[in-house]
Amino acid sequence: MKRIALIDILRGIAILGTLGTNIWIFAHLGDLKYITTTDFMSWSSMDDILRILVLFAFNGKLLGMLTIMFGVGMAIKYEQSIRHNKPWGGMYKWVIAFLMVEGLLHYVLVMEYDVLMSYAVTAGIIAVILKRGERAITRVLWGAGALHLGMLALIFISMLLGPAFSMASSPQLIAIYSEGTWLEQVQNRLTNFMFFRTESIFIIPLNICLFIIGIKLLRSGAFSFTEQGIVIQRKLLTWGLGLGLPLNALTFVPGGLFDLPVRYLFAPVLALGYLGLIAFVVRTYSTWGVWKWLEKTGRMSLSCYILQNITATSIFYGWGLGLGGNLNSMEIIGVFCMIVIGQIILANVWLAKFPNGPVEWLRKGMLQMMQR
Numbered sequence: 001m002k003r004i005a006l007i008d009i010l011r012g013i014a015i016l017g018t019l020g021t022n023i024w025i026f027a028h029l030g031d032l033k034y035i036t037t038t039d040f041m042s043w044s045s046m047d048d049i050l051r052i053l054v055l056f057a058f059n060g061k062l063l064g065m066l067t068i069m070f071g072v073g074m075a076i077k078y079e080q081s082i083r084h085n086k087p088w089g090g091m092y093k094w095v096i097a098f099l100m101v102e103g104l105l106h107y108v109l110v111m112e113y114d115v116l117m118s119y120a121v122t123a124g125i126i127a128v129i130l131k132r133g134e135r136a137i138t139r140v141l142w143g144a145g146a147l148h149l150g151m152l153a154l155i156f157i158s159m160l161l162g163p164a165f166s167m168a169s170s171p172q173l174i175a176i177y178s179e180g181t182w183l184e185q186v187q188n189r190l191t192n193f194m195f196f197r198t199e200s201i202f203i204i205p206l207n208i209c210l211f212i213i214g215i216k217l218l219r220s221g222a223f224s225f226t227e228q229g230i231v232i233q234r235k236l237l238t239w240g241l242g243l244g245l246p247l248n249a250l251t252f253v254p255g256g257l258f259d260l261p262v263r264y265l266f267a268p269v270l271a272l273g274y275l276g277l278i279a280f281v282v283r284t285y286s287t288w289g290v291w292k293w294l295e296k297t298g299r300m301s302l303s304c305y306i307l308q309n310i311t312a313t314s315i316f317y318g319w320g321l322g323l324g325g326n327l328n329s330m331e332i333i334g335v336f337c338m339i340v341i342g343q344i345i346l347a348n349v350w351l352a353k354f355p356n357g358p359v360e361w362l363r364k365g366m367l368q369m370m371q372r
Contacts, residue, residue, distance in 0.1 A: 012295065
């Protein structure tokens with residue numbers, strides 16, 4: 001199957017955009033209150049306004065888009081196995097295993113909020129469901145969606161009835177990232193493994209939904225610029241932005257009450273709108289050279305994901321440049337832009353000399369060894 005440029009472009013934008021949320025965690029030394037509104041009762045400073053505007057655009061939306069694109073990737077591999085008459089579970093189990101190991105190493109060595117391990121578990125579930133046909137896929141979509149909504153509702157009700165809830169990290173944790181060595185940070189992640197992995201477990205039902213949405217979008221032709229594909233893209237643009245923008249505007253309500261529903265329910269709606277919007281812009285301005293740059297970034301998305309987090313930790317954590325806690329929002333946005341531009345350039349330079357990114361090359365090599 002020939003690579004679809006729009007898929008790589010979307011994947012590239014999604015992987016770069018996840019840093020739009022993570023950069024605030026890095027810059028504030030693991031303190032999660034800076035990606036929420038829990039500790040702020042009004043937006044009285046330009047510093048807060050800038051941060052919340054960026055989070056409105058990125059928080060949960062680009063991660064949702066990335067999750068959808070993982071589902072698209074699974075669907076492509078499944079169709080390839082059917083065309084080549086190869087057993088679906090045979091080699092793909094090694095893809096899942098590689099993703100799990102890669103995620104574990106990334107979690108231990110780089111950052112505690114890695115999403116790849118959660119994707120590996122989700123991929124294992126979806127891999128089984130794919131073989132059972134379209135009806136089973138749809139049933140699982142609705143079932144996982146109901147489970148996710150139920151969990152969110154319970155948490156939301158408990159927040160309404162319970163005491164004020166804060167996502168602020170402990171001074172001890174902040175001190176580890178400010179003053180601790182890299183080995184001390186690794187030890188902290190290992191010691192608090194289940195605590196840091198709570199979100200990865202919680203989002204599995206949502207991941208299942210978004211993987212399946214990605215599968216259904218690919219099968220419907222949503223990523224092609226045919227008449228049918230354009231119709232679907234317009235629906236994504238209209239409904240995704242039409243519903244997603246006002247729902248995600250709850251980000252601007254201080255006090256933290258809407259932090260969870262925005263990130264884990266409304267953000268994926270806007271992510272679908274982003275898919276439609278990007279497809280519209282790519283189709284309308286197809287001659288722009290930036291698409292080729294983003295396409296190559298998407299082709300080595302896993303390498304870029306790991307590299308951007310290594311870069312950010314080396315800039316902000318104490319074992320690196322130690323800038324964490326010392327920059328204002330405008331300066332943090334500047335660092336974000338520099339990392340993004342650097343990654344786009346690096347991806348294009350690398351793929352001009354090599355056929356795959358370093359992580360993608362390693363995965364491909366290991367899979368070839370498994371086939372022997």
